[in-house]
Amino acid sequence: MFDRIKADFILNFVESDRWLMILKGVVATLEITSVALVIGVVIGVIIAAVRSTYDKNGEDMKRRGGASYHLLHAANTVCRLYLTVIRGTPTVVQLLIAYFIIFASSNNDILVAMIAFGINSGAYVAEIIRGGIMSIDEGQFEAGRSLGLNYYMTMRYVVVPQVIKNVLPALFNEFIVLIKETSVAGYIGVEDLTKMGDLIRSRTYSAFMPLLAVAAIYLIMVMGLTALDTRLERRLRRNER
Amino acid sequence: MKDESYLIRVEDLHKHYRDHTIHALDGVSINIKKGEVVCIIGPSGSGKSTLLRSLNLMEMPSSGHIFVDDVDITDPKIDINLHRQKMGMVFQHFNLFPNMTVQKNMTIAPEKVLKKNPDEAKKQALALLERVGLSDRADAYPDQLSGGQKQRIAIVRALMMEPEVMLFDEPTSALDPEMVGEVLDVMKELAKEGMTMVVVTHEMGFAREVAERIVFMDSGKIIETGTPEEIFESPKSERLQSFLAKVL
Numbered sequence: 001m002f003d004r005i006k007a008d009f010i011l012n013f014v015e016s017d018r019w020l021m022i023l024k025g026v027v028a029t030l031e032i033t034s035v036a037l038v039i040g041v042v043i044g045v046i047i048a049a050v051r052s053t054y055d056k057n058g059e060d061m062k063r064r065g066g067a068s069y070h071l072l073h074a075a076n077t078v079c080r081l082y083l084t085v086i087r088g089t090p091t092v093v094q095l096l097i098a099y100f101i102i103f104a105s106s107n108n109d110i111l112v113a114m115i116a117f118g119i120n121s122g123a124y125v126a127e128i129i130r131g132g133i134m135s136i137d138e139g140q141f142e143a144g145r146s147l148g149l150n151y152y153m154t155m156r157y158v159v160v161p162q163v164i165k166n167v168l169p170a171l172f173n174e175f176i177v178l179i180k181e182t183s184v185a186g187y188i189g190v191e192d193l194t195k196m197g198d199l200i201r202s203r204t205y206s207a208f209m210p211l212l213a214v215a216a217i218y219l220i221m222v223m224g225l226t227a228l229d230t231r232l233e234r235r236l237r238r239n240e241r
Numbered sequence: 242m243k244d245e246s247y248l249i250r251v252e253d254l255h256k257h258y259r260d261h262t263i264h265a266l267d268g269v270s271i272n273i274k275k276g277e278v279v280c281i282i283g284p285s286g287s288g289k290s291t292l293l294r295s296l297n298l299m300e301m302p303s304s305g306h307i308f309v310d311d312v313d314i315t316d317p318k319i320d321i322n323l324h325r326q327k328m329g330m331v332f333q334h335f336n337l338f339p340n341m342t343v344q345k346n347m348t349i350a351p352e353k354v355l356k357k358n359p360d361e362a363k364k365q366a367l368a369l370l371e372r373v374g375l376s377d378r379a380d381a382y383p384d385q386l387s388g389g390q391k392q393r394i395a396i397v398r399a400l401m402m403e404p405e406v407m408l409f410d411e412p413t414s415a416l417d418p419e420m421v422g423e424v425l426d427v428m429k430e431l432a433k434e435g436m437t438m439v440v441v442t443h444e445m446g447f448a449r450e451v452a453e454r455i456v457f458m459d460s461g462k463i464i465e466t467g468t469p470e471e472i473f474e475s476p477k478s479e480r481l482q483s484f485l486a487k488v489l
Contacts, residue, residue, distance in 0.1 A: 059301070063301070063317050064317045064318070065317065137334075137336070139332055139334050139336035140336060140338065142299055142330075142332065142336060143330075143332065143336035143337070143338070143395075144338075144350075145299070145322075145325060146297060146299065146325055146328075146329070146330035146332075146399070147325070147326075147329075147349075147350035147354070147398070147399070147402060148322050148323070148325045148326035148350055148354045148355075148402060149322070149349075149350055149353060149354060150322045153353055153354070157338075157349055157353065158338050158340070158349075161340045162339065162340050165340075
């Protein structure tokens with residue numbers, strides 16, 4: 001029994017230095033995830049800002065007139081369209097469209113994956129942050145404004161610090177989803193962790209070791225994210241009391 | 242029409258929500274002098290809070306005008322932030338910022354809006370806290386305070402901006418009964434010092450004792466105004482009579 005496991009391990013990871021494939025896969029997965037995460041957060045923050053400003057301050061801007069309201073209105077419409085399309089279609093389909101249609105001229109599959117996953121994640125991050133802003137009691141906005149703070153000051157000093165604390169669990173949940181979702185990158189030929197495990201399987205005709213190793217590595221990465229989340233949440237709570 | 246003797250003039254204010262079915266304010270006009278303490282009373286849904294909240298445009302009136310220092314603040318070209326600095330507001334639910342200490346709650350607006358020196362703002366905050374007997378809570382967070390303490394902090398937070406008018410929106414309605422007194426005491430103190438105050442309240446005792454003028458509202462209209470004696474001793478309208486019969 002033990003000998004079989006040992007032989008299986010050697011076959012899948014040691015022979016032909018196949019562990020290097022796993023390592024490369026991990027690096028690719030982490031690269032895609034981290035860049036997509038940054039793109040997602042940037043897109044998410046921008047869209048949440050546009051949408052909540054439109055909801056909270058749109059009336060006021062409309063009343064005062066001028067071009068800025070029309071600009072905001074147009075931006076809000078674009079954001080809503082983006083959210084509808086991205087959240088309404090499967091990630092894999094988006095990835096394939098990005099690779100075979102939008103970036104058809106590019107051979108850099110990793111870069112395409114980063115952008116596709118980033119754009120996808122942005123929609124979810126946007127709604128998480130917007131939900132966080134909406135969950136703040138209206139009285140907080142009113143108190144800020146009644147003291148003479150303008151809309152942006154109220155957002156910056158009063159609302160956003162509270163939002164960050166509130167959305168952290170949901171945001172980390174999205175990051176966890178993202179890291180696992182990148183496992184479909186193999187569809188466009190990216191050699192990420194999942195793809196590498198599958199490649200080893202197809203070469204050694206032994207599924208158990210490589211696939212379980214892949215699963216274990218995802219689990220460790222997700223646990224790392226969870227640990228980071230717990231620490232951040234604890235630190236933010238400490239600041240409150 | 243310029244009239245120096247009034248700090249606030251409200252002219253034919255209307256406010257309706259959704260397709261004009263609900264008329265929260267139905268042609269309200271009222272003038273308030275500098276240093277005057279006005280209490281607005283009336284049944285719930287009478288529009289008293291809407292009127293108060295219109296005075297610093299927390300609520301945007303549908304039509305009519307509000308002059309503060311003879312400036313029409315309903316004019317879209319007015320910088321409303323500038324006007325809100327002059328009008329402190331105290332809310333029913335305190336609305337302290339939970340992410341800041343008591344002191345920071347008080348100094349954030351003076352520092353960011355008036356560009357006040359932080360040391361100076363701190364000194365001013367501590368002096369005000371001293372006055373309301375809360376100087377030992379400067380570094381506490383709102384969650385650690387009782388309702389009465391929160392509301393006293395909310396009052397001094399508004400005072401930090403050195404407003405010309407203080408607006409109170411049912412300041413004691415969310416308090417446990419034993420804490421109402423401490424908040425009303427601070428308000429009485431403020432009235433004595435000559436602050437112009439507009440107070441929406443259910444505290445008839447307070448209204449009677451402190452108000453120079455009482456405004457009774459019902460279904461979006463001012464039904465009756467008068468001194469506390471006039472309102473409480475000889476109410477003219479039937480609606481005021483039946484309201485007083487229920488609350489007194």
